[in-house]
Amino acid sequence: MSNDGLENPVISLKLLIDKEKNKVVYAEAGGDFVDILFSFLTLPMGTLARLLEKSNSSVPIGCFNNIYASVATMSMKHFSTEASKQMLLYPGSLNQDKCQKTKLRMIDDDSQATKCFMCPMFVRSGQCSKGYSNFNTSRCSCGNLMNEVIQFQRKGVKASAGTNGVFVRSAHTSFIITDDLKVEVNSVMSTLKLLKELGYTDDCDKLVDLILDFNLQEVTALLKCLFTSDTPLTDTFLKKKSSCGIKRMLSPPPALSEEERESKADQTITVNAYVRKKEGNIMYVECGEDFVDLLFTFLAMPLQSVWGISGNGVTFGCIGNLCKSFKELSVDSASGFKCVLPHYYKCQKQQLLDDLVTTHKPPTYYRFVSFSVDHFREYCLTENSDKRLVYAWDKLLPVTSIDPKSEGNNNTADESSGFVKKGTKFIVTDDLVITPSNSSSVLGMLKDKQISLEDVECRVISMKQEEVIRLLRASLVTFSALSTGLLAMEPSSTSVPESRFYKKPKIET
Numbered sequence: 001m002s003n004d005g006l007e008n009p010v011i012s013l014k015l016l017i018d019k020e021k022n023k024v025v026y027a028e029a030g031g032d033f034v035d036i037l038f039s040f041l042t043l044p045m046g047t048l049a050r051l052l053e054k055s056n057s058s059v060p061i062g063c064f065n066n067i068y069a070s071v072a073t074m075s076m077k078h079f080s081t082e083a084s085k086q087m088l089l090y091p092g093s094l095n096q097d098k099c100q101k102t103k104l105r106m107i108d109d110d111s112q113a114t115k116c117f118m119c120p121m122f123v124r125s126g127q128c129s130k131g132y133s134n135f136n137t138s139r140c141s142c143g144n145l146m147n148e149v150i151q152f153q154r155k156g157v158k159a160s161a162g163t164n165g166v167f168v169r170s171a172h173t174s175f176i177i178t179d180d181l182k183v184e185v186n187s188v189m190s191t192l193k194l195l196k197e198l199g200y201t202d203d204c205d206k207l208v209d210l211i212l213d214f215n216l217q218e219v220t221a222l223l224k225c226l227f228t229s230d231t232p233l234t235d236t237f238l239k240k241k242s243s244c245g246i247k248r249m250l251s252p253p254p255a256l257s258e259e260e261r262e263s264k265a266d267q268t269i270t271v272n273a274y275v276r277k278k279e280g281n282i283m284y285v286e287c288g289e290d291f292v293d294l295l296f297t298f299l300a301m302p303l304q305s306v307w308g309i310s311g312n313g314v315t316f317g318c319i320g321n322l323c324k325s326f327k328e329l330s331v332d333s334a335s336g337f338k339c340v341l342p343h344y345y346k347c348q349k350q351q352l353l354d355d356l357v358t359t360h361k362p363p364t365y366y367r368f369v370s371f372s373v374d375h376f377r378e379y380c381l382t383e384n385s386d387k388r389l390v391y392a393w394d395k396l397l398p399v400t401s402i403d404p405k406s407e408g409n410n411n412t413a414d415e416s417s418g419f420v421k422k423g424t425k426f427i428v429t430d431d432l433v434i435t436p437s438n439s440s441s442v443l444g445m446l447k448d449k450q451i452s453l454e455d456v457e458c459r460v461i462s463m464k465q466e467e468v469i470r471l472l473r474a475s476l477v478t479f480s481a482l483s484t485g486l487l488a489m490e491p492s493s494t495s496v497p498e499s500r501f502y503k504k505p506k507i508e509t
């Protein structure tokens with residue numbers, strides 16, 4: 001692909017507008033625009049929180065902004081390694097390459113392309129771990145930083161001459177997108193049906209066409225509207241603001257049968273919850289690293305997976321419509337919304353999410369060393385490389401991934417460590433602000449809220465998969481994830497509580 005026109009790329013859109021109401025009826029666009037809409041759903045929650053933070057406005061995605069801000073503000077000493085913090089602040093995704101291919105790749109100039117690093121002494125020293133890391137802050141067992149980028153043998157360029165887009169099937173087709181983000185293939189039938197549904201039967205003179213160029217700046221505006229508006233196209237293109245409000249609703253998920261509960265019974269996470277006796281809400285929980293590792297894993301999960309796992313009974317603006325359209329029009333229809341994370345996110349307590357969240361199998365590379373008369377050459381082959389090019393098979397050294405979350409040893413991904421240091425205690429507030437705990441933080445918090453110790457009781461809460469799913473869906477839609485998710489309390493309000501919204505942190509890197 002050439003870089004032409006990347007300076008100021010635009011996508012042409014045709015909007016059908018209701019003049020009287022100053023409202024978008026629908027947009028007509030090509031696959032390139034739909035790809036951008038769908039790419040939003042593939043972004044990890046941590047990336048969404050960061051991009052919206054960067055746009056200098058408080059756009060709340062339930063409690064996810066607080067989890068993200070907690071990672072950003074927590075001191076490095078509480079993380080198992082530097083890489084652990086890095087992978088949470090800039091979550092990696094298996095869709096990263098695809099997002100880069102969308103026409104307006106606003107998405108994330110900060111996230112690093114997935115690179116692999118090795119110890120520079122790898123070939124020469126016998127003490128080196130025979131592994132690679134995806135982070136250049138990992139340390140080899142010989143003591144050196146693993147900061148040498150692995151150069152891969154150039155892959156044969158795959159011709160991308162399909163008729164498909166990046167995420168959407170049939171890139172060249174035209175689509176219609178309603179104001180509430182239902183996407184359909186454009187046809188006379190579908191437009192007429194839609195106009196009828198929206199009540200435009202015979203008063204079509206108030207409808208006008210508007211052709212406009214959609215540019216890079218507006219991608220962020222559109223993304224913001226996805227989380228703040230029930231009419232994102234109108235708000236992005238006509239009103240230039242997103243204050244019209246958004247519907248957030250959560251009804252309880254269907255309870256699992258005894259049998260289903262039993263089958264998932266082996267693992268639990270236990271926390272001490274401090275509950276206000278009268279109000280019945282959780283003020284905060286005190287927990288070990290297992291619960292925090294689980295909450296941090298939420299940041300790596302793509303929006304579409306969080307939505308899929310949350311199941312029925314969740315309303316959050318137009319996200320449901322967009323997810324449904326994505327499912328219908330996706331290139332990769334088989335994959336559904338299964339959550340597969342890059343291998344380095346693997347950690348123990350994710351087994352609680354068992355069949356719902358899995359990690360990708362780390363690829364093994366082959367290091368090839370060749371000596372010729374005048375130079376020494378090393379490069380790496382991927383599993384898919386054409387190995388016929390290599391005549392000296394005995395010089396192929398397999399290089400497997402190490403767990404960048406564990407420091408200075410050769411843990412394989414099977415014994416993966418967590419993101420935070422073992423043995424640390426944490427405090428998590430109802431809206432998921434996470435801090436390392438000490439005795440003064442507990443008392444300080446009670447004092448801050450002017451609550452006497454007598455009004456508070458401590459309850460032990462054990463979580464299994466069912467509770468974790470409840471917690472995840474409550475984190476997306478409410479600002480009281482613990483009370484709603486774990487005590488099944490009605491979310492008191494679905495409007496953004498000003499006072500609870502976490503203060504904007506300084507991002508420490």
Ligand SMILES: [Zn+2]
Pocket residue numbers: 119120121122125127128129140141142143144
């Ligand atoms: Zn080494």
